[in-house]
Amino acid sequence: xxxxxxxxxxxxxxxxxxxRTEGGHSKAEGWRxxxxxxxxxxxxxxVTQLPFLVTIWYSLRNWNLLRPDGNQFTGLQNYADIFMDxxxxxxxxxxxxxTLGCVLAAxxxxxxxxxxxxxxxxxxGVVRTMLITPFLIMPVAGATLWSVSMLxxxxxxxxxxxxxxxxxxxxxxxxxxVISILMAxxxxxxxxxxxxxxAGLQSQPKDVLEAAQIDGASWGKTFLWVTLPxxxxxxxxxxxxxxxxxxxxFDQIYLMTAGGPGTASANLPFYIYQRAFLGFDIGQAAxxxxxxxxxTIIIATFALRLxxxxxxxxx
Amino acid sequence: xTTTMSxxxxxxxxxxxxxxxxxxxxxxxxxxxxxxLAFIFFAPVIWLVMTAFKQESVxxxxxxxxxxxxTFDQFATVLDNGAGSYFLNSLIATGVSTIFVIxxxxxxxxxxxxxxxxxxxxxxxxxxxxxxxxxxAVIMPIYVIAGQIKALDNIWTLVVLYTxxxxxxxxxxxxxxxQEVPTEVLEAAAMDGAGLIKTLRTILMxxxxxxxxxxxxxxxxxxxxEFFFALNLTAANASTVPVFLVSQMTSEGLFLAKLxxxxxxxxxxxxxxxxxxxxxxxxxxxxxxxx
Numbered sequence: 001x002x003x004x005x006x007x008x009x010x011x012x013x014x015x016x017x018x019x020r021t022e023g024g025h026s027k028a029e030g031w032r033x034x035x036x037x038x039x040x041x042x043x044x045x046x047v048t049q050l051p052f053l054v055t056i057w058y059s060l061r062n063w064n065l066l067r068p069d070g071n072q073f074t075g076l077q078n079y080a081d082i083f084m085d086x087x088x089x090x091x092x093x094x095x096x097x098x099t100l101g102c103v104l105a106a107x108x109x110x111x112x113x114x115x116x117x118x119x120x121x122x123x124x125g126v127v128r129t130m131l132i133t134p135f136l137i138m139p140v141a142g143a144t145l146w147s148v149s150m151l152x153x154x155x156x157x158x159x160x161x162x163x164x165x166x167x168x169x170x171x172x173x174x175x176x177x178v179i180s181i182l183m184a185x186x187x188x189x190x191x192x193x194x195x196x197x198x199a200g201l202q203s204q205p206k207d208v209l210e211a212a213q214i215d216g217a218s219w220g221k222t223f224l225w226v227t228l229p230x231x232x233x234x235x236x237x238x239x240x241x242x243x244x245x246x247x248x249x250f251d252q253i254y255l256m257t258a259g260g261p262g263t264a265s266a267n268l269p270f271y272i273y274q275r276a277f278l279g280f281d282i283g284q285a286a287x288x289x290x291x292x293x294x295x296t297i298i299i300a301t302f303a304l305r306l307x308x309x310x311x312x313x314x315x
Numbered sequence: 316x317t318t319t320m321s322x323x324x325x326x327x328x329x330x331x332x333x334x335x336x337x338x339x340x341x342x343x344x345x346x347x348x349x350x351x352l353a354f355i356f357f358a359p360v361i362w363l364v365m366t367a368f369k370q371e372s373v374x375x376x377x378x379x380x381x382x383x384x385x386t387f388d389q390f391a392t393v394l395d396n397g398a399g400s401y402f403l404n405s406l407i408a409t410g411v412s413t414i415f416v417i418x419x420x421x422x423x424x425x426x427x428x429x430x431x432x433x434x435x436x437x438x439x440x441x442x443x444x445x446x447x448x449x450x451x452a453v454i455m456p457i458y459v460i461a462g463q464i465k466a467l468d469n470i471w472t473l474v475v476l477y478t479x480x481x482x483x484x485x486x487x488x489x490x491x492x493x494q495e496v497p498t499e500v501l502e503a504a505a506m507d508g509a510g511l512i513k514t515l516r517t518i519l520m521x522x523x524x525x526x527x528x529x530x531x532x533x534x535x536x537x538x539x540x541e542f543f544f545a546l547n548l549t550a551a552n553a554s555t556v557p558v559f560l561v562s563q564m565t566s567e568g569l570f571l572a573k574l575x576x577x578x579x580x581x582x583x584x585x586x587x588x589x590x591x592x593x594x595x596x597x598x599x600x601x602x603x604x605x606x
Contacts, residue, residue, distance in 0.1 A: 033431070040486060044482055055452055058455060112352075113352070113356075130354075132590075134359070136536070136588075138556070138557060140540075140581075141560060141577075144560070144578060145363050145575075148564075149359070150359055155571075157379060160377070195596060198597075234605070237604055247449070248450055250450075250451075251543070268451070288451075289455070297447075
């Protein structure tokens with residue numbers, strides 16, 4: 001994925017370098033090269049991988065902090081329970097809906113904003129600054145801003161705006177919890193996709209565009225057949241990185257709906273959090289964590305391969 | 316003669332003029348549209364800032380009030396509520412973890428670019444795969460272990476976790492900056508007999524300083540805004556700004572204007588940093604893939 005992007009830029013340089021350095025270096029040379037890498041590598045393994053091994057261990061135990069008799073080895077019982085748990089399934093569905101919905105909507109909006117920004121006009125810098133600001137607002141602040149100031153049923157700005165065209169007030173976070181969360185998320189992530197697409201637009205060779213215009217291609221055709229293919233790797237990168245960031249969404253759900261009403265808007269991170277820190281069911285929550293990691297690995301491998309293929313086809 | 320010449324010469328230019336006028340008109344229409352869209356998208360931010368300067372009674376009114384006498388009361392209340400210690404905690408967690416990240420990421424990315432180790436690709440993939448690991452999958456052991464070693468509600472726990480959280484992004488970013496250093500420069504330095512440390516200090520570091528700043532910026536943004544670890548692992552002593560913000564919301568009912576003032580204060584450092592360094596932002600967010 002991103003490595004292919006980097007490497008596409010640096011492929012030649014890299015190959016040269018490898019040809020120069022890979023003349024089978026000695027053991028001492030190998031360790032001299034590895035030396036600077038080790039502190040970061042060891043630190044990352046200890047802090048991110050060891051806890052996960054412990055999570056696997058917890059997931060095999062019947063450990064609930066509220067039940068003093070617990071904490072025995074139960075094998076795969078927790079996993080069996082999870083697959084019977086309908087809330088786990090609905091949370092998984094919400095995770096997918098929220099992640100895909102947010103990334104796709106943010107991508108479409110981001111492309112529109114980027115196209116509008118990719119021309120010189122008065123106040124261009126100010127407009128760009130305005131458009132990136134939602135990303136810089138602290139997510140916790142953004143979430144409360146949306147749930148209280150914007151979407152509050154009695155004094156929220158959104159209900160006031162729709163009342164101007166005669167629509168009766170809506171209790172957004174109760175009636176449409178997932179859509180409310182999506183509003184806050186899309187608002188936060190659109191600047192990210194916009195910046196990526198804008199970088200793609202600004203890197204596209206201008207002579208191709210001019211040639212298309214001379215050939216009399218309309219704006220729409222030029223966009224569809226010239227610009228969009230060139231933006232492809234930026235869009236793919238945006239979707240992939242956006243997914244990595246958005247799939248872990250917690251702040252907005254915690255603050256806007258608390259997963260409710262009931263568990264209607266809980267995603268997996270939030271549901272696992274609830275089971276661990278409010279239900280004190282360490283074993284169950286750990287098993288859910290393991291399942292989520294396995295699913296993530298499968299999806300990530302699949303996504304990485306897809307993207308690799310699309311890059312290989314182009315090169 | 317002039318009568319035969321003039322239609323031929325003026326007709327095309329008149330046509331060109333009208334075409335140009337049309338283009339200018341549609342251009343200014345697009346510009347106006349862009350401004351309107353940007354304003355709508357930015358409106359929640361304006362509303363947040365406006366609310367922060369209102370009295371509570373004005374803030375929670377229906378229909379909304381757009382003209383009012385601004386007041387600093389809410390900011391004063393927030394600061395009186397002991398926001399200072401939370402800001403100090405955030406400052407430590409953000410600042411120290413960013414320094415740690417840079418100290419670990421610079422040598423690591425050097426070993427992945429300038430003088431690469433053998434399995435560079437695998438190492439890079441390992442780093443990014445840790446970003447895909449859901450945080451919830453490791454929070455329980457971290458909570459239990461931190462409890463056992465008496466590291467709950469301790470700012471250094473957050474420092475360690477934020478370092479691990481940002482390290483992969485920093486390694487990827489710094490590597491992309493190192494790879495831009497032309498090999499000729501390094502070869503020339505080697506020919507002149509410059510050692511590793513000297514090459515690093517006098518040649519590499521000056522060339523990647525802008526990259527270093529960009530990397531630090533991204534680490535600061537993510538660490539400053541982090542909520543999940545702070546919520547679960549800290550209490551009275553080590554809580555950071557996002558936790559403070561939430562406590563403002565839940566502890567004593569809804570005080571919209573005060574909450575907005577706290578939100579503005581909490582967001583301000585990162586908003587200003589991001590405004591100043593817009594170019595670096597996209598590079599950092601894409602982990603160095605977008606130049």
